[in-house]
Amino acid sequence: xxxxxxxxxxxxxxxxxxxxxxxxxxxxxxxxxxxxxxxxxxxxxxxxxxxxxxxxxxxxxxxxxxxxxxxxxxxxxxxxxxxxxxxxxxxxxxxxxxxxxxxxxxxxxxxxxxx
Amino acid sequence: xxxxxxxxxxxxxxxxxxxxxxxxxxxxxxxxxxxxxxxxxxxxxxxxxxxxxxxxxxxxxxxxxxxxxxxxxxxxxxxxxxxxxxxxxxxxxxxxxxxxxxxxxxxxxxx
Numbered sequence: 669x670x671x672x673x674x675x676x677x678x679x680x681x682x683x684x685x686x687x688x689x690x691x692x693x694x695x696x697x698x699x700x701x702x703x704x705x706x707x708x709x710x711x712x713x714x715x716x717x718x719x720x721x722x723x724x725x726x727x728x729x730x731x732x733x734x735x736x737x738x739x740x741x742x743x744x745x746x747x748x749x750x751x752x753x754x755x756x757x758x759x760x761x762x763x764x765x766x767x768x769x770x771x772x773x774x775x776x777x778x779x780x781x782x783x
Numbered sequence: 784x785x786x787x788x789x790x791x792x793x794x795x796x797x798x799x800x801x802x803x804x805x806x807x808x809x810x811x812x813x814x815x816x817x818x819x820x821x822x823x824x825x826x827x828x829x830x831x832x833x834x835x836x837x838x839x840x841x842x843x844x845x846x847x848x849x850x851x852x853x854x855x856x857x858x859x860x861x862x863x864x865x866x867x868x869x870x871x872x873x874x875x876x877x878x879x880x881x882x883x884x885x886x887x888x889x890x891x892x893x894x
Contacts, residue, residue: 672825699880710885713884716881723880724880759825759826765880766880766881768812768813768814768873774826776824777824
């Protein structure tokens with residue numbers, strides 16, 4: 669299994685531009701999680717899906733952030749418009765189901781820099 | 784909101800020594816997990832301990848859980864330079880499906 673795949677690995681963009689991050693979860697996993705990691709705030713859960721349905725988006729910072737999961741094998745996290753404070757590493761993770769009883773498998777992350 | 788808090792924030796030891804990291808949490812849990820993150824990489828699951836378990840072993844890793852004190856510890860025995868990484872505890876929140884991660888302990892093992 670290839671594991672969780674994220675693209676791009678690095679993204680540098682200018683303030684105001686739209687950014688789209690992509691994630692392919694592990695086949696057979698029913699839950700997908702988007703996290704953001706910064707030195708100041710640590711690892712924050714932004715949103716998670718169960719069976720392609722968003723369950724909890726309370727971690728999404730503001731309306732500039734949106735996430736979709738059109739099918740079981742693909743998810744996007746979009747930031748529009750981007751701001752310098754969005755600079756962070758964004759991780760996608762998947763698990764068999766959304767339960768603390770199951771481990772999460774993380775992708776390699778997308779390092780986003782907004783100038 | 785932060786559920787798990789690791790202690791210490793940073794730990795530096797010599798190869799061969801044992802490393803102990805602690806995690807405290809605030810609300811009742813069903814499960815607690817430990818993850819490792821190497822620099823520039825995603826997190827990797829190490830071990831899961833359920834609320835009705837007190838201790839669990841996996842290779843050189845030993846995890847304990849004290850639900851009365853709302854705390855857990857991760858012990859790495861006979862550390863190696865390759866163990867250099869950040870270690871995070873993650874807790875669930877009862878029926879909630881997501882995990883809450885602490886800010887991690889940065890472990891440095893010097894050869």
